[in-house]
Amino acid sequence: MRILVSFKVTPDFEALREADWAAAAADGVRTRYARRILNCFDESALELALRLSEALADQGGAADLSALSVGGRETEPYLKTLQALGYGRAARVEPEAALDFAPAVTAALIAGYVQQVDHSGLLLLGCRSGPGDSGTMPFRVAENLGWPCPTQVVEMAPLADERVRVACMVDDGLLRATVRLPCVLAVGNAVVSRLRVPTLTDRLAQRGKPIAVLSAADLGVDIAEELSRETCALTGLEAIERARPGVIVHGETPRAKAQALFAEHLKTRMEKL
Amino acid sequence: MRSAAILDGTLGTAARQAQALAGFLREGLSGDPVAETLIFYHDERDRVRLVGLAPTRAVRLVRTATRRPDRIVETLAALATNEQTELFLFAGGAAGTEMATRVACRAGGAVLTDALSIEVRPSLLVGRKNVYSNHLVGRFELSARPACVSIDAGWSDEGRPASLEHRVLSDTDATDGAGLAPFEDLELAAAPPTGDLAEGRFLVVAGYGAGSREHADRVAAAARRMGAVFGVTRPVAMNAWAPMDRLVGVSGVRTAPDLCIVVGASGAPAFSWGIEKAGFIVAINPDEQAPIVRNADVAVLDDGVTIIEELARIVSADREGP
Amino acid sequence: MHLSRAAIVEGLERIAGPENVITDETVLKESSIDNFRKLEHIFGVYTRPLPAAVVMAQSTAKVAEVLAFADEHRVNVIPRTGATATEGGLESVVADSIVLDGSAMDQILSIDTCNMQATAQCGVPLQALEDRAREQGLTTGHSPQSKPVAHMGGLVATRSIGQFSTLYGGIEDMVVGLEAVFPGGQVTRIKNVPRRAAGPDIRHVVIGNEGALCFITEVTVKLFPYFPENNTFLGWTLKDMNTGFEVLRAVMVSGYKPSVARVYDPGDAGLHFSHFAAEDDCVLLFMVEGPAGIVTATAEGIAAIVAGHPECKQVDSEYIATWFSDLCWGPEKITEEDERIRQTHNVNRTTEISAGWSCINDIYQAARARIVSEIPDITMAGGHSSHSYINGTNMYFNYFYNIVGCGPEEEVTKYYLPIIGIICEETLRRGGSIVHHHGIGKARTPWVKEEYGSSYCILETLKHAFDPNGIMNTGTIIPR
Numbered sequence A: 001m002r003i004l005v006s007f008k009v010t011p012d013f014e015a016l017r018e019a020d021w022a023a024a025a026a027d028g029v030r031t032r033y034a035r036r037i038l039n040c041f042d043e044s045a046l047e048l049a050l051r052l053s054e055a056l057a058d059q060g061g062a063a064d065l066s067a068l069s070v071g072g073r074e075t076e077p078y079l080k081t082l083q084a085l086g087y088g089r090a091a092r093v094e095p096e097a098a099l100d101f102a103p104a105v106t107a108a109l110i111a112g113y114v115q116q117v118d119h120s121g122l123l124l125l126g127c128r129s130g131p132g133d134s135g136t137m138p139f140r141v142a143e144n145l146g147w148p149c150p151t152q153v154v155e156m157a158p159l160a161d162e163r164v165r166v167a168c169m170v171d172d173g174l175l176r177a178t179v180r181l182p183c184v185l186a187v188g189n190a191v192v193s194r195l196r197v198p199t200l201t202d203r204l205a206q207r208g209k210p211i212a213v214l215s216a217a218d219l220g221v222d223i224a225e226e227l228s229r230e231t232c233a234l235t236g237l238e239a240i241e242r243a244r245p246g247v248i249v250h251g252e253t254p255r256a257k258a259q260a261l262f263a264e265h266l267k268t269r270m271e272k273l
Numbered sequence B: 001m002r003s004a005a006i007l008d009g010t011l012g013t014a015a016r017q018a019q020a021l022a023g024f025l026r027e028g029l030s031g032d033p034v035a036e037t038l039i040f041y042h043d044e045r046d047r048v049r050l051v052g053l054a055p056t057r058a059v060r061l062v063r064t065a066t067r068r069p070d071r072i073v074e075t076l077a078a079l080a081t082n083e084q085t086e087l088f089l090f091a092g093g094a095a096g097t098e099m100a101t102r103v104a105c106r107a108g109g110a111v112l113t114d115a116l117s118i119e120v121r122p123s124l125l126v127g128r129k130n131v132y133s134n135h136l137v138g139r140f141e142l143s144a145r146p147a148c149v150s151i152d153a154g155w156s157d158e159g160r161p162a163s164l165e166h167r168v169l170s171d172t173d174a175t176d177g178a179g180l181a182p183f184e185d186l187e188l189a190a191a192p193p194t195g196d197l198a199e200g201r202f203l204v205v206a207g208y209g210a211g212s213r214e215h216a217d218r219v220a221a222a223a224r225r226m227g228a229v230f231g232v233t234r235p236v237a238m239n240a241w242a243p244m245d246r247l248v249g250v251s252g253v254r255t256a257p258d259l260c261i262v263v264g265a266s267g268a269p270a271f272s273w274g275i276e277k278a279g280f281i282v283a284i285n286p287d288e289q290a291p292i293v294r295n296a297d298v299a300v301l302d303d304g305v306t307i308i309e310e311l312a313r314i315v316s317a318d319r320e321g322p
Numbered sequence C: 001m002h003l004s005r006a007a008i009v010e011g012l013e014r015i016a017g018p019e020n021v022i023t024d025e026t027v028l029k030e031s032s033i034d035n036f037r038k039l040e041h042i043f044g045v046y047t048r049p050l051p052a053a054v055v056m057a058q059s060t061a062k063v064a065e066v067l068a069f070a071d072e073h074r075v076n077v078i079p080r081t082g083a084t085a086t087e088g089g090l091e092s093v094v095a096d097s098i099v100l101d102g103s104a105m106d107q108i109l110s111i112d113t114c115n116m117q118a119t120a121q122c123g124v125p126l127q128a129l130e131d132r133a134r135e136q137g138l139t140t141g142h143s144p145q146s147k148p149v150a151h152m153g154g155l156v157a158t159r160s161i162g163q164f165s166t167l168y169g170g171i172e173d174m175v176v177g178l179e180a181v182f183p184g185g186q187v188t189r190i191k192n193v194p195r196r197a198a199g200p201d202i203r204h205v206v207i208g209n210e211g212a213l214c215f216i217t218e219v220t221v222k223l224f225p226y227f228p229e230n231n232t233f234l235g236w237t238l239k240d241m242n243t244g245f246e247v248l249r250a251v252m253v254s255g256y257k258p259s260v261a262r263v264y265d266p267g268d269a270g271l272h273f274s275h276f277a278a279e280d281d282c283v284l285l286f287m288v289e290g291p292a293g294i295v296t297a298t299a300e301g302i303a304a305i306v307a308g309h310p311e312c313k314q315v316d317s318e319y320i321a322t323w324f325s326d327l328c329w330g331p332e333k334i335t336e337e338d339e340r341i342r343q344t345h346n347v348n349r350t351t352e353i354s355a356g357w358s359c360i361n362d363i364y365q366a367a368r369a370r371i372v373s374e375i376p377d378i379t380m381a382g383g384h385s386s387h388s389y390i391n392g393t394n395m396y397f398n399y400f401y402n403i404v405g406c407g408p409e410e411e412v413t414k415y416y417l418p419i420i421g422i423i424c425e426e427t428l429r430r431g432g433s434i435v436h437h438h439g440i441g442k443a444r445t446p447w448v449k450e451e452y453g454s455s456y457c458i459l460e461t462l463k464h465a466f467d468p469n470g471i472m473n474t475g476t477i478i479p480r
Helices: A018-027 A040-058 A073-085 A103-118 A137-145 A200-206 A223-228 A254-271 B014-027 B044-053 B069-083 B094-107 B213-226 B234-238 B269-275 B304-320 C005-016 C025-030 C035-043 C060-073 C126-135 C152-157 C241-253 C266-273 C292-307 C317-324 C331-344 C357-374 C408-429 C445-466
Strands: A002-006 A009-011 A036-038 A064-070 A089-093 A122-126 A153-159 A163-170 A173-180 A183-187 A212-214 A232-239 B003-008 B029-031 B036-041 B058-063 B087-090 B110-115 B117-121 B124-131 B136-142 B147-151 B167-173 B183-189 B202-206 B229-232 B259-263 B280-284 B298-300 C053-056 C077-080 C098-101 C108-112 C117-121 C175-181 C187-190 C215-222 C232-238 C260-264 C282-288 C313-315 C346-355 C378-385 C392-402
Touching: A002 A040, A002 A103, A009 A073, A018 A232, A018 B136, A036 A040, A040 A064, A040 A122, A040 A153, A040 A183, A064 A073, A064 A103, A073 A089, A073 A200, A089 A103, A103 A122, A103 A137, A103 A212, A103 A223, A122 A137, A137 A183, A137 B094, A153 A183, A163 A183, A163 B094, A173 A183, A200 C378, A232 B110, A232 B124, A254 B259, A254 B280, A254 B298, A254 B304, B003 B014, B003 B069, B003 B094, B014 B029, B014 B044, B014 B087, B014 B147, B036 B044, B036 B069, B044 B058, B069 B094, B087 B094, B094 B110, B094 B147, B110 B117, B110 B124, B110 B136, B202 B213, B202 B269, B213 B229, B213 B304, B229 B234, B234 C025, B259 B304, B280 B304, C005 C053, C005 C060, C025 C053, C035 C331, C035 C408, C060 C077, C060 C098, C060 C175, C060 C187, C060 C215, C077 C152, C077 C215, C108 C126, C117 C126, C117 C152, C126 C152, C152 C215, C232 C292, C232 C317, C241 C260, C241 C282, C241 C292, C241 C357, C241 C378, C241 C392, C260 C266, C266 C282, C266 C317, C266 C378, C266 C392, C282 C292, C282 C317, C313 C317, C331 C346, C346 C357, C346 C408, C357 C378, C357 C392, C357 C408, C392 C408, C408 C445
Parallel strands: A002 A064, A002 A122, A064 A089, A089 A212, A122 A183, B003 B036, B003 B087, B029 B117, B036 B058, B058 B167, B087 B147, B110 B147, B202 B229, B202 B259, B259 B280, B280 B298, C053 C098, C077 C098
Antiparallel strands: A009 A036, A153 A163, A163 A173, A173 B183, A232 B136, B117 B124, B124 B136, C108 C117, C117 C215, C175 C187, C175 C215, C232 C282, C232 C313, C260 C282, C260 C378, C346 C392, C378 C392
């Protein structure tokens, strides 16, 4: 089974200071100085793919794992780690322009890589990633490829004949389903959420193995042209007022305070519970 | 602008979808109203109930295969072409995100997911959603049609007005040509429980300032009386005033209640993190300097056990009615 | 005369009241370990003997009564406040110990802005004291990464040090006076004076005693003016760790006092700085704070020194500023790290030592090479220097390994202690100290005699003099 996981490396938004966010509404978000992290859903996907390939091996089958990221040099430490963990192919597509709010373009690049270069039949993607947090990427890629795409996948197990049994945390419960390859799996809040760690020996064994760097042109995608056809453009950013007011409730006696608290703040809220 | 709210009645979430859409239509949408609801259903016996849920007067019914979002997507994409529907509105959640995205891709439109609000004008459609991991709100302009918008999962209809008089405009059957289902051997189970602390919408937490095990028990009793889930801070658990499974914060549970009352806790970071996603926080603490007071919506500066017991009495009396 | 568990509990309840004596089994398990055996907490496997009870002390008088009781009946006492120890200092090694917890003594007693001193009971969280000082434009200057959760008593008992020590000093430079209770129940108070030569400095019997001699109930620490507006950050990448040590030495010898001066080796730098440093880069960084004139002169002086080493490439200081603002171990990070360990079985440990400039690089190179070649399943082995002096610096070894082929409760024996052994051996061989600021705890007691050499008798005599019945934190500092 050929399995491809596409992952995103983003700035760690939690590492930015309150002042940075307050300024962002006017000046744009300066994430250049924040450390980078792996998108949490992609991290689940990467570890789940490793476990899927182990399960296949237990069944007497075999898996061929590859990893892709649409991103610059900041993705290379992660690609190297994945090579050390057993991902046989590691590649990145140089974005050439900021694609954070252009998921249609990223989807075209991922689909292009699958169809023209990688030829995997199972594509795993995290269900959502920042900064856009649209949650649309897996479906966009699935539409490009014409493949089915179970969503909010939290478990996966291989079945015979190029099929996978998945568990999906959908809006009305936990849905188990069998899906036939080729397909996209959109990975959600899986319990498995951390990628295993390769030893120094594992890393040394993979040293020197190349990471393929492709351009959009290599995949037949004209980024400038695609961007000009953007249908949902970001036009501005607003700050979110986070601090809580800390309003003091007054009263002459504890009973009076409790009564004021209830009447002024809690009665309506409790009715809505 | 021709527009429709979409209800997938083949899922168990139909009522939730309808309530969310109703709330959004009233408070989240400005400009041209959405005139009709398209209800997809499978079982004949559901028709009346589903029509009754619709958030608009005008309703169109479409019969389809159960649990086949791909069929809904095909139907809507065809509507966009044949009837020039320019805006589809979906409830939030996994299904809404999927359908909004796929319809937009299929029909050459634009998609905005988890919308906090949208503004609909004859030739302009803008929406707002959370971005950067909820650190900012982004404003977006949707320039292609149909615009497919799924609403933020937090929408619900509070204080629903008297039910509308619905008018069913059409009832079509789209079950033919359903084609091969993309998935086989479907089994739906209830989602595994995550525990009362994680799921509770009303939480009362006792901190070390409660003073003793008896006091912690009194706070727990007051919580029960008000129908709240009871939690504690780490010092309370480590003093064995309450079991460890009541722990909120680091090494315990991270909660997200709509309403959280904190009794006698100073609000150290290890605990605050466990409640910071709460909708509304009430702090009861005699010390005005305690960090919890700054991090609360409302604070009462008094002994926590006394106040929470008074409050429980008032709440009970209010519920029992005059 | 050996008291049963029940008799111990009964005695404690008479002294402290039943509401202050905890015998809940879950609490006792959690109280049998500290971060040294954190995997036992993370995986729920407890192997240490259970204490008889945790007793919450509400006052100095109660601490004295409990210690007198324990001394009379020869029951081991484990003193504790914030419970953030990392070297086993809080582990129980004998059955039926008493865990004496001072975290309920959490009052800030005074902020004295004339004498620039703050007095706090032992259970005051450092963060709380720091927040109170900041309200008046002051700072304690003490900022270990455990600041959000550590308490004043433990911070003094372990001779802790903070991120800004190069400017403000370690806890030993900050403590003015204190109150401590000794095993017989004697309450001793050392008064607050700026300096005196009235015999040996007895504060140093208490500071760093790790609960092996006494229980600290109150501390007074210095306060400093807080000048965040002048904070300046500087950073460089370079290839050779030794050059990094040379630069740090030059900065210290020249007399500059940045608040932070660090050099990271490539492995450790990779954890923090991969967004601007290459895979084989070391990272050299400084933070300078204080009055404007001093900050400018210090920053210029440091830059001039680094300029004399052209292989150092300057980085945009915003990288360092952003990294620094996110450094402390708040609740989110602790929980995430626990979950990461639970899922991946990959554990991060640290061991920090100190040595003179002439041998620090040799120690770093030798220890690192041995760890990588002798210990299995290593996923990262590196470190950084973070506390420098005119006559040397520390080396904070930072390493990760996968736990393979053994249960989590065996991790300490299979991996952690052997690595500690390598680092201690290579350090002692070259005349360095086996521990810079984490304390000996129980983990490093196998090397404590070699650490002291002929001066060990001074340490031993202190122990025999102050704790003749051997009830204070048995197994800590002095091997059993």
